[in-house]
Amino acid sequence: MKGIAAIIAAGLLGRAAAAPSELPPPSLVVEKRALPTVTIATGNVIGISRLQTEAFNGIPYALPPVGNLRLRPPVRLNSSFGTFDGTGIAPACPQFLAQTESSDLLTQVLDTVTSLPFFQTVLNVKEDCLGINVIRPIGTKAGDKLPVLFWIFGGGFELGWTSMYDGGPLVTNAIAMGKPYVFVAVNYRTGGFGFMPGKEILKDGSSNLGLLDQRMGLEWVSDNIAAFGGDPDKVTIWGESAGAISVLDQMVLYNGDNTYKGKKLFRAGIMNSGSIVPAAPVDCPKGQAVYDNVVKKAGCSAAADTLACLRKAPYDTFLAAANSVPGILSYTSVALSYLPRPDGKVLTKSADLLIKSGQYAAVPMIIGDQEDEGTLFSLFQTNITTTAKLVSYLGDVFFHSATKSQLQSLVGTYDAFLTEGSPFGTGLLNEVYPGFKRLAAILGDLVFTLTRRVFLTDALTANPSVPAWSYISSYDFGTPILGTFHGSDLLQVFYGLLPNYASKSIQSFYANFLYNLDPNDASGGTSAKTKVADIWPQYTIKDKKLIQFFNNRAGSLKDDFRSDSYSWINGNVAALYI
Numbered sequence: 001m002k003g004i005a006a007i008i009a010a011g012l013l014g015r016a017a018a019a020p021s022e023l024p025p026p027s028l029v030v031e032k033r034a035l036p037t038v039t040i041a042t043g044n045v046i047g048i049s050r051l052q053t054e055a056f057n058g059i060p061y062a063l064p065p066v067g068n069l070r071l072r073p074p075v076r077l078n079s080s081f082g083t084f085d086g087t088g089i090a091p092a093c094p095q096f097l098a099q100t101e102s103s104d105l106l107t108q109v110l111d112t113v114t115s116l117p118f119f120q121t122v123l124n125v126k127e128d129c130l131g132i133n134v135i136r137p138i139g140t141k142a143g144d145k146l147p148v149l150f151w152i153f154g155g156g157f158e159l160g161w162t163s164m165y166d167g168g169p170l171v172t173n174a175i176a177m178g179k180p181y182v183f184v185a186v187n188y189r190t191g192g193f194g195f196m197p198g199k200e201i202l203k204d205g206s207s208n209l210g211l212l213d214q215r216m217g218l219e220w221v222s223d224n225i226a227a228f229g230g231d232p233d234k235v236t237i238w239g240e241s242a243g244a245i246s247v248l249d250q251m252v253l254y255n256g257d258n259t260y261k262g263k264k265l266f267r268a269g270i271m272n273s274g275s276i277v278p279a280a281p282v283d284c285p286k287g288q289a290v291y292d293n294v295v296k297k298a299g300c301s302a303a304a305d306t307l308a309c310l311r312k313a314p315y316d317t318f319l320a321a322a323n324s325v326p327g328i329l330s331y332t333s334v335a336l337s338y339l340p341r342p343d344g345k346v347l348t349k350s351a352d353l354l355i356k357s358g359q360y361a362a363v364p365m366i367i368g369d370q371e372d373e374g375t376l377f378s379l380f381q382t383n384i385t386t387t388a389k390l391v392s393y394l395g396d397v398f399f400h401s402a403t404k405s406q407l408q409s410l411v412g413t414y415d416a417f418l419t420e421g422s423p424f425g426t427g428l429l430n431e432v433y434p435g436f437k438r439l440a441a442i443l444g445d446l447v448f449t450l451t452r453r454v455f456l457t458d459a460l461t462a463n464p465s466v467p468a469w470s471y472i473s474s475y476d477f478g479t480p481i482l483g484t485f486h487g488s489d490l491l492q493v494f495y496g497l498l499p500n501y502a503s504k505s506i507q508s509f510y511a512n513f514l515y516n517l518d519p520n521d522a523s524g525g526t527s528a529k530t531k532v533a534d535i536w537p538q539y540t541i542k543d544k545k546l547i548q549f550f551n552n553r554a555g556s557l558k559d560d561f562r563s564d565s566y567s568w569i570n571g572n573v574a575a576l577y578i
Contacts, residue, residue, distance in 0.1 A: 035087065038142075040224045043080045048087040049138065052175055053168045056134045056228070058090030058187075061220040062213070064128035065189065070311045070318070071196060072206050074130060074216045092161030093129035094315075096191030096323045096338070123161065127193070127315055132217055135167045135183040137175050140229035147234040147514040148225055150266065151185040152214055152250075154241030154274070154487075156328035157339050158191045169496055170507065178527030179511035182230035186217030192322025195338035198291025199283040200307045207282045207343040211249055218250070218265040236268040236514050240490060242339075244274030244367070248455070249340050251361045252354040253347060258361040268517055270510065271367040272489050273448050275455040276352045278577045282341040286400065286578070290325050290337050297321035333377040334447050335398045335578055352573050355455060358462035364517040365459075366510070368471030368546070369452055372423040372483030374444025378436055379481075385434040387411060394442075402575040410572070413565040414438055423483025430481050441562075446576065448486070450566045453544075453559055454573065460541050469519055470539040470559065475502040475551040502549045508532045 036047045036054045047056035060081060062074040069075060140146060151167060153160040167183030174181050188194060194210030201207050222232045239247040247269045250258065258265045280286065295301055298321035300309035310318060326332040342349050354360055384393050391407045399407065414420070418428045421437020422444055431437055445451075449472075456468060475492060476484040492503045493510075509519035509532060516524060522531035534554040537545035544559035560566075569576065 038227050040227050042077060044083045045086050046083065047134075050168060052138055052172045053135050054138055054140070055166075055168060056086035057088060057163070058131035058133065059084060059086055059220075060131050061186075062130040062216055065130060065193075065209075066127045068311055070127070070193070071201070071204075071209070071307065073209060073212050076216060076219075089124050089163050090131050090133055090161070090187060091124045091126040091129045092163065093187055093189050094125060094127055094191065094193050094319050094322075095123065095161070096158035096327055098323070098327055098329065124163070129161075129187050129189075130213055130216075131162070131187050132220055133162045133167070133183075133185040134225070134228050134230075135171050136229055137171060137180045140180070140182070142227050142229060144229035145226075145231035145234070146229055147181045147236065148221060148230040148232070149181050149183050149510075149514055150218065150221060150235055150237045151183065152188075152237065152239035152243035152246045153185065154239060154243040155190060156334070156336055157195050157210065157242045157245075158328055158336070160190060160242070162187045165494060170494065173496070173507055174511050177508055177511055177525075179515055179525040181511070181514050182225065182228055184217075184221055184225065184230075186214055188213035188217070191338050192294055192318075192325075195340065196291060196294070196322070197282045197284070197287025197338070197341055199288060200291060202282045202343055204307055205345070206307075208340050208346045211246065211253060211340055211346065214246055214250060215253060215265075219260050222260050222263065222265055233263065233267070234514070235266040236270060237266045238270040238272075238510075239274070240272040240494070241274050241487065244271035245277055245340070247271050248275050248351060248355075248360075249347065251363070252351050252359065255348055255354065256358075256360040256362075264361075266361075266363065268363050268513065269365045270513070271365065272493070273369050273373060273486055275367060275448075275452050276355060277339060277447070277451075278350050278352045278573055279339060279341045280350075280401075280577045282343045284341070287341060293325055294321045297324040328377075329380070331380050332397050333380065334443060339578070350577065352454070352458070355462065356458045360459070360462075362459070362463040362466045364467050364513075366469045366471070366513060366519065367452055367456065368473065369444075369449045370484045370486055370488055371472055371474045371477070372440065372444060373448040373486045374422055374440035374442065375482045376486045377443050377447075378440040379432065381439060382433045384439055387416065390435060390439060390442075393439075398446075398578055399576055401577060402572075406572060406575050410565070410568050411442070413562075413568050414441055423477075423479070423481070423485075425477065426483065430483070432481055442565075444486075445562060445565055446569065450562065450569050453566055454570050456539060456559075457541060457570070460539070464541070467518070468539045469513075469536050469547070471536075471547045471549060472557060473502070473549045475500070475549050477550075498551070500551045501553060502551050505532050505534065505554060506549065509536055 038045045045056050047054050060077050062077050162185040171183050188210045225232050237247050295306045298313050300306045303309035325337040384390050394407050422440040474484050476488045491497045493506045496503050512521050513519045519536045536547045546557045546559050548555040548557045
């Protein structure tokens, strides 16, 4: 199996290495300009000029989280770095792309590819990785006070890095729409480096480090973005998947206190495919099992202080140990090994409880989902072919506190007939293995789609005067097996690879929201070009209206589908803690 994985990996790397020579020569020549430079409290930052934007990459906002600072909260960088070269590719934090020592072929391939020096070099992976990317329209200067879009990448809290997400095309499109803004992306620690659980971590005060990295990035924006032409009072936080969950977590951190130096760190939020994740505490049995496994794999079991041993371990040793637990692209799927967990201080309770009690920063928000969120995460469970096996799988892997009777009741709200499963609306097609479409519907609803409805109901009950808009995306209907799958909005909305109605309209709605806290209000900016033909109805508990995005139009939909499943989930959240 290892040999097969190596062969496939070599093939993938061969293609990657050959790609640059196959590209045609560039047809556009950028006029040579003096490199843009911005002065902030910690030094001078040199950026790079593009056709319509300027980029400043990897600006450090914290001390390197290495050595004794590994597995500790970020420490703000206050000393001067002199002149910082922000023209290159920002480094990626250590990645958990695949579980080490797995017997699964696909996981072996991923582990083989991503462990090779070539791949690590391409990603520029470093433990010293806490930096900020800033992209602004060319000609922007201090004092221009453009709105700020603060991006938090996704990746299951296991992987992701800022360089994956070049906000340049977004800013370019915003300029064309008459709504220029400053794009900011924050690198934060993922996997075992950023979300290690366990009683030792809890006692040390070193939990939820990735969330603390994000928060320090927001504080950096508050202190420095004005020098880049941004307005620190007009920050919207935006994330996808784990990034969207992080947006909600930033809303509930410190019981909803999002102030810094007496000012709000953000005034609005956008959540693409993610909201509440009911989670057991940092020192819960599952979390402790993860910590103990990492300690064992790192050779620290006999140490008097296992956490100190992990901090002293060589980088490669700790990385392999941290990645020895089940990953997201595996049989355990979205029953994540690493995720934000309540610690009593930073994340005082599970996010669902904080929202329900109104202990969160109530800001205008946009939140929505892809129609088929669960398909991507249901490809690895080919043995889950009966209702009994499905109930056992959910209990053994996901919800340890749920009773068998509860899970039978939940599963019973989902019809086993093929026409009812996900990808939705595809009749008898796309059943990869017996039970695939049913499992895909359940996982998509539990982690994303119906928990979104639970969140909106609780948030609007606590703060009915704070506006919200919600959506469902169906623009990739017909994609075999996956449908409009989790993450496909990145292709449409972020990267704009398909510049169709969905891509253009969503970017326009978002630009309006940045400026006016209302996706339908096209006023302000350099022009009102961002007016969209469709109206996005505001979401209320009474009406529950969604906008539905197709590739060539928008429609409307009432958020009452799969009502029996929703009612069960809403009434049994306490049984769904992972």
